[in-house]
Amino acid sequence: MxxxxxxxxxxxxxxxxxxxxxxxxxxxxxxxxxxxxxxxxxxxxxxxxxxxxxxxxxxxxxxxxxxxxxxxxxxxxxxxxxxxxxxxxxxxxxxxxAPSGLALAVAQDRVAEKTFLNEAGVRTVAFATVDSEDEALEAARLIGVPALMKTRREGYDGKGQAWVEHAADAGAVFAGLGGVPCILEAPADFTRELSIIAARGRDGALAVYPLGENHHEGGVLRRTVAPAPAAAALVDQAERIAAQILGRLDYVGVIGIELFELADGRLLANEIAPRVHNTGHWTQDGCEVCQFEQHIRAVAGWPLGPTAAHARVEMVNLLGAEAEAWLKLAGEAETRLHLYGKREALPGRKMGHVNRLSPL
Missing domain, CATH: 3.40.50.20 (Rossmann fold)
Structure with a gap:
């Protein structure tokens, strides 16, 4: 073909x-x-x-x-x-x-991811590689405690991670995570969690959405409020981070970048997701062109669409049986309901989301 x-x-x-x-x-x-x-x-x-x-x-x-x-x-x-x-x-x-295999490989390994980000000129928390109980103890000594230990691969929604509260316990925490390759991360003293959704086309054009402010419960994203209140300097910093990452990866498509905002106004990158992202679901009803259409446009080689917000949105994930309130939610004038068609509402399972709109 x-x-x-x-x-x-x-x-x-x-x-x-x-x-x-x-x-x-x-x-x-x-x-x-x-x-x-x-x-x-x-x-x-x-x-x-x-x-x-x-x-x-x-x-x-x-x-x-x-x-x-x-x-x-x-x-x-x-x-x-x-x-x-x-x-x-x-x-x-x-x-x-698209996106490329490089983007996938970087995002699949937390050590490779943070190493890539640092090499791209993007700041992250301090981190150390952990491949054994002895290395866990040494990493805890170098990084300090408390620190967060995560499996290098396949953890998501708070799974595959545990806090090291005391340096002497680092080996036991490593063993408790299955003794698989891990990363130890210094905690980020952040004031809030943000994300930026951005896209890069086949011609190198960039399209960046307004910042979202994210709130997690039990390691799972609960809600995103966007556009997040943010000074122009903070927005510029986030957009520079997105441009550095997308350019370095020679990326095509939509990417989600999770950020920590520190008290001094600096942003640290937490992780990247080389795909459309849960924190970008608000764009479906709050933006001129949503992240899903933008991704299709990018991979198909079409021009990227405008990303301006035309409403303020609170996106809330519907977990488990919460989606059974579909009739009530459908009756709320300010609410847009998105259900995923999953057959079984297991506890904690993402069954859908709602976008609640208000004027900018």
């Missing part, structure tokens, strides 16, 4: 992953006239029910990847735990993939 950008309507966007982000990407792609093919290990995945075609298979299944490459004009992914080797396999088959 010939791949030429910009892709015309009727082209096929392949998506690795069938969850809610893939679903919302597929809906955005359909509105622009694209068809979507999903590769997911799940049957009856949320994204499958709004896509033209679903391939059910493992992300590293060579046959499934070959079929996706054959079907698709460009391939993207909805979450960063897709094996980087799968992206390399797709590239070897001649399929364009």
């Amino acid at each position: 010939e791949h030429g950008f910009p892709l015309p309507p009727g082209a096929v966007i392949g998506i690795l992953g069938g969850g809610q982000l893939g679903r919302m990407l597929a809906l955005a792609a359909a509105r622009l006239g694209f068809d979507v093919a999903i590769l997911t290990p799940e049957t009856d995945a949320p994204a499958s029910r709004v896509a033209r075609q679903t391939l059910v298979g493992a992300y590293d299944d060579p046959d499934a990847l070959a079929r996706l490459a054959d079907l698709s004009d460009v391939i993207t992914y909805e979450f960063e735990n897709v094996p980087a080797a799968a992206v390399e396999r797709l590239k070897a088959l001649g399929a364009p993939v």
Whole structure:
């Protein structure tokens, strides 16, 4: 299949992953006239029910990847735990993939991520690599306590991490996390958690959304308020961070960058997500072009759309049985309801979100 950008309507966007982000990407792609093919290990995945075609298979299944490459004009992914080797396999088959495998590899390993950020001129908390109980003790001595130990790979929503309160306990904390490679991070004395959603097109053009202010409960994002109140200097600093990261990665698509604001006004980067991001869901109802359409535009080689906010939004995640209040929520004039089509409302599971709008 010939791949030429910009892709015309009727082209096929392949998506690795069938969850809610893939679903919302597929809906955005359909509105622009694209068809979507999903590769997911799940049957009856949320994204499958709004896509033209679903391939059910493992992300590293060579046959499934070959079929996706054959079907698709460009391939993207909805979450960063897709094996980087799968992206390399797709590239070897001649399929364009965006964002790049480099972005995926950096985001999958917390040590690689913070090392990359520092090399890109972006500040982070102090950190140390931990591969053994002895290294855990030494890292705690160097970093100081309390400090946060995280597995280098695959932790999310507060999983795969634990606090080291006393240096002598660092080895036991490492063992408690399974004895897998870890990172020890100094705590950030932050005043609030922010995020910036940004996009880079195939032509290098940048589009940056207003800052969001994030509130977590139990390691899970509970709500985002955007645009966050912020001085121009803080916004400029966040936009510079986004530009440095996107340029260094030669990135194509939407990225989420989580930030800590310190009392002195400096920003530290906490982590990056090479995909559309939960803290950007507010853009669906608060911006001229939302993050999902922006991502499709970028990977398809289209011009990026405007990111200006036309409303203030409080985005609240609906967890578990909270989504059962859909009728009440649908009746609130200021509320826009987004449900993910998941079949079972497990405790703590993200079942949807609401965007509550107010004037700027």
